[in-house]
Amino acid sequence: MHRNTFGAVVGLAAATLPLTACGGSSSSGTSGEITVFAAASLTGSFTTLGKAFEDENPGTKVTFSFGPSSGLAEQISQGAPADVFASAATKNMDQVVEAGNASEPVTFANNTMEIAVPTDNPAGVDSLDDLTNKDVKVVLCAEDVPCGVSAREVFKNAGITVTPVSNEVDVKSTLSKITLGEADAGLVYVTDVKAAGDKVSGIEIPAADNATTTYPIATLKDSKNADLAKAFVNYVLSDKGAAELATAGFSKP
Amino acid sequence: MLLPALVAALFLLLPLAGLLVRAPWTDLPQLLSEPEVFQALRLSLVCATAATGLSLFFGIPLAWILARSRRPGISVLRALVTLPLVLPPVVGGVALLVALGRRGLVGRYLDEWFGYSLPFTTTAVILAETFVAMPFLVITVEGALRTANQGLEEAAATLGSKPFATFRRITLPLIAPSLVAGSVLTWARALGEFGATITFAGNFPGTTQTMPLKIYLLIQNDPDAGIALSLVMLLVSVAALALLRDRWLSSGARL
Numbered sequence: 001m002h003r004n005t006f007g008a009v010v011g012l013a014a015a016t017l018p019l020t021a022c023g024g025s026s027s028s029g030t031s032g033e034i035t036v037f038a039a040a041s042l043t044g045s046f047t048t049l050g051k052a053f054e055d056e057n058p059g060t061k062v063t064f065s066f067g068p069s070s071g072l073a074e075q076i077s078q079g080a081p082a083d084v085f086a087s088a089a090t091k092n093m094d095q096v097v098e099a100g101n102a103s104e105p106v107t108f109a110n111n112t113m114e115i116a117v118p119t120d121n122p123a124g125v126d127s128l129d130d131l132t133n134k135d136v137k138v139v140l141c142a143e144d145v146p147c148g149v150s151a152r153e154v155f156k157n158a159g160i161t162v163t164p165v166s167n168e169v170d171v172k173s174t175l176s177k178i179t180l181g182e183a184d185a186g187l188v189y190v191t192d193v194k195a196a197g198d199k200v201s202g203i204e205i206p207a208a209d210n211a212t213t214t215y216p217i218a219t220l221k222d223s224k225n226a227d228l229a230k231a232f233v234n235y236v237l238s239d240k241g242a243a244e245l246a247t248a249g250f251s252k253p
Numbered sequence: 254m255l256l257p258a259l260v261a262a263l264f265l266l267l268p269l270a271g272l273l274v275r276a277p278w279t280d281l282p283q284l285l286s287e288p289e290v291f292q293a294l295r296l297s298l299v300c301a302t303a304a305t306g307l308s309l310f311f312g313i314p315l316a317w318i319l320a321r322s323r324r325p326g327i328s329v330l331r332a333l334v335t336l337p338l339v340l341p342p343v344v345g346g347v348a349l350l351v352a353l354g355r356r357g358l359v360g361r362y363l364d365e366w367f368g369y370s371l372p373f374t375t376t377a378v379i380l381a382e383t384f385v386a387m388p389f390l391v392i393t394v395e396g397a398l399r400t401a402n403q404g405l406e407e408a409a410a411t412l413g414s415k416p417f418a419t420f421r422r423i424t425l426p427l428i429a430p431s432l433v434a435g436s437v438l439t440w441a442r443a444l445g446e447f448g449a450t451i452t453f454a455g456n457f458p459g460t461t462q463t464m465p466l467k468i469y470l471l472i473q474n475d476p477d478a479g480i481a482l483s484l485v486m487l488l489v490s491v492a493a494l495a496l497l498r499d500r501w502l503s504s505g506a507r508l
Contacts, residue, residue: 070473137373142456144474165373166455167462169469177455181356182372 031059032225034232035081037072038064039088039215041111041171044195045248046086046236052244053235062232068145068170069093076101076220083229086217086236089146093216105216108236109250112210113147113154114190115203116178123184126203128154131162131185139174139183142167146213147174151187153211175200189213194249214253269487276484277477284481292459293467294485300375300463301443304382305390308439312390313432317420319391320398331395335388345384346452353380354453377454378461382443389442393435397428441490 038046043066050062065072065082073092076082077099085102087093088111096102117125123136131138140162141148148167155162165183168174175192177183179199193202217236219229235241242252284290319331337345353360355370363369371377401424409419425432447465454461456470464486472479 068473137370139455142470144470164457165460166457167470168456169451173451177372180350180354182350182354182370 031057032228033061033063034083034223034225034228035063035065036084036086036232037076037080037082038066038084038086039069039072040066041088041189041191042066042086042215045191045244045250049236049241049244052240053232056235057231060228070145079222081222081224082220083223083225084217084219084232086215088213088215090214090216093218096220097218100221102218102220105218106233106237107214107253108217108241109215109245110253111189111191111213111215111250113150113187113205114193115185115205116175116188116193116196116200117185117203118178118181119198119201120181121184121201122181125185128158128160128205128209132160134163137182137184138162138164139166139168139177139186140164141171141174141187142169145170147171147187147189150211150213154187154205154209157209157211158206189249190251191249215250272480272484272487275480277481280477281481281484284478285485289458289462290467290482293462293464294489296375296378296459296461297444297463297465297486298489300378300382301440301446303379304386304443305436305440307379307383308387308390309432309436312387312439313394316391316394316398320395335392337385338388338392340385342385342446342448343452344448346381346449349377349381349384349449349453353377372453373455373457373461375454375460378450378463381449381453382446385446385449386439386442389438390435393431393438394428397431398424401427437494441493444490444493445486 036046036050043064046064046066050064053062054060067075069087069089069092072082072085073087073095076085076096085093085096086108087096087105093102093105097105115125115128115131117123123130123133125131125136130136140151143149143152147170164186166177168177168186171188171192174186175188175196178186178188179196190202193200217233219226219233223229236245246252285294315334319327319334340348350357350372352358353363353371355361355364355372360371363371371380405423405427406419409423410416414422445465446463447469450461450463451466451469456462456466464482468479468482468486471482
């Protein structure tokens with residue numbers, strides 16, 4: 001048993017050795033490794049972009065850590081080894097910039113809210129006003145997370161009061177309550193509706209009432225591979241990056 | 254022996270010490286007087302107590318069957334009903350949702366026939382807590398029943414005592430200490446339940462938002478308040494353990 005474990009550890013070390021060597025040998029130009037901290041809502045599009053970037057720049061490796069922007073910002077301020085930060089909220093990027101950890105953030109995408117309902121739409125929801133009906137089970141993100149703040153902004157803009165049955169911890173759990181058909185409707189990002197495919201239907205919110213979330217991206221001061229980090233940010237900002245983000249449902253800033 | 258034991262004890266106590274040191278003591282009274290916090294604490298206590306009640310009512314008979322039945326398959330049943338002990342709570346929540354949710358195996362009939370759906374209700378919180386906590390009661394009581402002196406029960410039976418009377422007057426007193434210990438464990442586990450609750454019952458102040466849920470959300474925006482409430486939960490748990498220990502556990506079982 002011990003012998004096996006030992007073997008596995010040695011094997012693992014041997015397997016990661018070439019990667020480490022590669023990353024260390026060339027720290028300039030478009031080669032080596034970077035770690036990108038990105039908001040959870042970017043999971044799909046950034047994974048695709050990362051693969052395309054690696055293909056176009058042989059010898060590079062992009063590793064992602066996806067999570068809530070607030071958590072990622074906190075990790076960066078605690079000294080987490082990251083090269084690029086892509087946030088779903090200006091607020092969290094500002095924190096990182098103020099702490100002196102990032103430089104010149106650029107807004108690369110916008111996201112708006114949409115009403116999501118189960119495909120069979122059991123409560124017959126087709127507008128924001130329907131959400132005020134007491135018989136409609138509405139789920140929202142909690143006010144403590146960005147999607148919850150945006151949802152309340154939409155209601156405020158529309159001048160309506162909505163009492164949800166649940167304040168979910170994040171946008172994904174809000175969406176899953178709708179996907180499973182337990183809730184009749186909820187407010188999530190346009191990109192989440194798109195990512196859910198045919199499991200939910202989206203109902204557009206009039207532009208005048210909608211709330212926009214902006215996504216800034218920046219390279220981090222402590223990056224060990226600043227050139228590669230810069231190259232990746234440029235790639236996200238390029239036409240190819242914009243096209244991939246548009247596919248996911250993000251709009252241009 | 255001593256060193257690893259010391260490391261173990263330190264490791265278990267260190268996070269608690271951290272809470273004590275970091276807690277914003279001066280803000281505590283003000284935090285506790287906030288309606289949402291008080292509501293969450295009250296809901297936590299009510300639901301954990303209800304879950305313990307349900308566990309006692311249904312769990313004791315189950316423990317009895319598991320301990321005394323000689324039927325084939327009983328060991329498989331024992332393994333299955335203790336599954337929630339090792340199952341990640343969030344998986345328990347998902348399982349409850351697909352079984353009792355509005356579109357669930359059984360839940361859809363609740364909705365079709367009575368227009369009632371469990372998710373997002375206080376009942377759902379109690380059920381989620383019972384699901385994860387009842388196995389603690391079942392295995393504690395089952396263990397006690399196995400080691401209890403069956404000779405006494407048999408003697409009572411030969412003297413003409415009916416089965417339920419025997420159970421109430423002989424068996425229950427015999428396993429009382431384990432019953433108390435099991436109830437406390439069950440209550441404490443129910444009180445701390447998070448994953449199954451948030452998955453199955455959702456989170457709404459006054460209805461489904463228990464303390465662990467409130468703390469989880471507070472930590473994202475107001476860490477100090479989150480730490481303070483964590484401390485409150487710690488104190489409530491310690492108080493429960495201490496109180497029950499002094500009051501009910503004399504010589505027999507120790508927690």
